[in-house]
Amino acid sequence: MTATTVQQEHTGTRAGSTRPGRGRVLGHSLTIARRNLVQVVRSPELLVFSAVQPIMFVLLFNYVFGGAIQTPGVEYIDFLIPGIVVWTVAFASFGTGIGLNEDLSKGMIDRFRSLPIARSAFLTGRILADTVRIMGNVLLLAGVGVLLGLRFAAGPVPALGGFLLATAFGIAMAWVAAPIGLAVRNAETVNSVGFIWLFPLTFVSSAFVPVASMPGWLQAFADVNPITITIDAMRALVLGGPTATPVLQSLAWIAGITVVFWVLAVRQYRRIA
């Protein structure tokens, strides 16, 4: 250690120490997003696992259940891919919750909260990084789908819209996981809580089977489930069919979920004791 290397001047305040402006908030968010993406890239085993899992589900559902599930008028692979995409991005929210929980338990959140940066920058940075992760998943599944015979019957531009819609839905789900990750005791609990709300929500939907094949009382739930609505909107965009109603309904859900859980997440972040 060289004591003379730096003469610190403890008298000055940092540049721009007053309340953060919008440009600075964005800059801080990007810095944190970058950090979270570096974490992803440096965990190759997690990266491989999060790619293999959805591909495995596509193969299992398509070849094991595909023959038994009746999807009138469409090939099962065409029916399945939008379902698996939305299912996958919903489960990608685990990463958001667990990542935030680890930052909480390891004291990183204390570090960020003691810095003169906007309270929202830390969460926004996390979600920005997760958006990249979600897009990676969506692209991968689109590619696998094409290899297995998925055709964009409605044309490439609506199909692109469909994949973007799924990404937006994934971001909304990430915001749902954020306050949970900041509130519970450990990563295992984040997992358990995630399974409890995500399994019923994703399976009681049009993800893997037509809703019409379910008992009536379950159909009532499946029909209003935002997962069903988003998958149906995506199917319409990718495979063709009336798009306006399901897309608008899906966007309304995405906007509503995002706003509510963004507020809850920021409040939880502020209240961390």
Added chain:
Amino acid sequence: MTDAIRAGGLAKSFGDTRALDGVDLTVPAGAVLGLLGPNGSGKTTTVRILATLLAPTSGRASVAGYDVVEQAAEVRSIIGLTGQYAAVDGTLTGLENLMMVGRLLDLGRGDARRRAEELLDRFDLTEAGHRPVKTYSGGMQRRLDLALSIVGRPQVLFLDEPTTGLDPRSRAELWSIIRELVGDGATVLLTTQYLDEADRLADTITVLDHGRVIAHGTSEELKRQTGGQVLELRPADPAHLGAAAEALTSLSGGSPAVDRESGLVAVAVEDASLVAAAVRRLDEAGVPIADLALRGPSLDDVFLNLTGHRAETTPADEASGDGRDQRSAA
């Protein structure tokens, strides 16, 4: 000289637990205050309030004149915080950790890198700078943690048990770094359970117990308050510990303390002439003595004298106040 830290009547409750119960503190600019107390005494809660991480239930506090609640943003721009656990990103390298904080403090990319390299050098981490932090030893992680909290050249530095869990060599290294920072003019508030740490680093010491300040003064003042000296003796047979303590009970003002682990009985004595009396009493009680010494009081004795228990922690204490466990529940 103005006060860098002021707190008045600071109180904080978590549900039914009263973690802080009216704490007053002042730290002059450029001074080092040691906040001493067992787990659950309210040290961490105090630091978290002063570092704007936690709002007090009642009372006020200011850092460099800025109110920690009303002007939290201003406070954050002039403080550095090193928490109880090394808050470093294990996946990033040391350099990346430092650069990230620099960027968050609005340094340009080049400035952030220069500052990061400067700090790696200063904290003897240059060689490890390009390795992921999870490969660092505990001592290296704590050094990096401290480096991260001074990237922005803070005027006021909060160190919450900075050396807990470190081996003696790493502790000594960290102490010398902290002394350097103080030499540079920073005001430091340091919490510790180690009495020798407070003794070595702090100008003044505030002793907390159960969320209250129970003593304040320089190390010397606190020791003087405890009474002159301490007579420490070891009965030849550990079974005689109780009998030895009993024999010494009315020797002086303080009651003797028995430490079964080390097999020692310690009692405060106002003057050295009492040693002869002590020996006589032990002889009359039939307690053979293996070892006997007179020493100046340590802060451990001070703590014992003030609180009736040692500064070391008991599991019951851990549950009641400072704990990190609490925060996720809160």
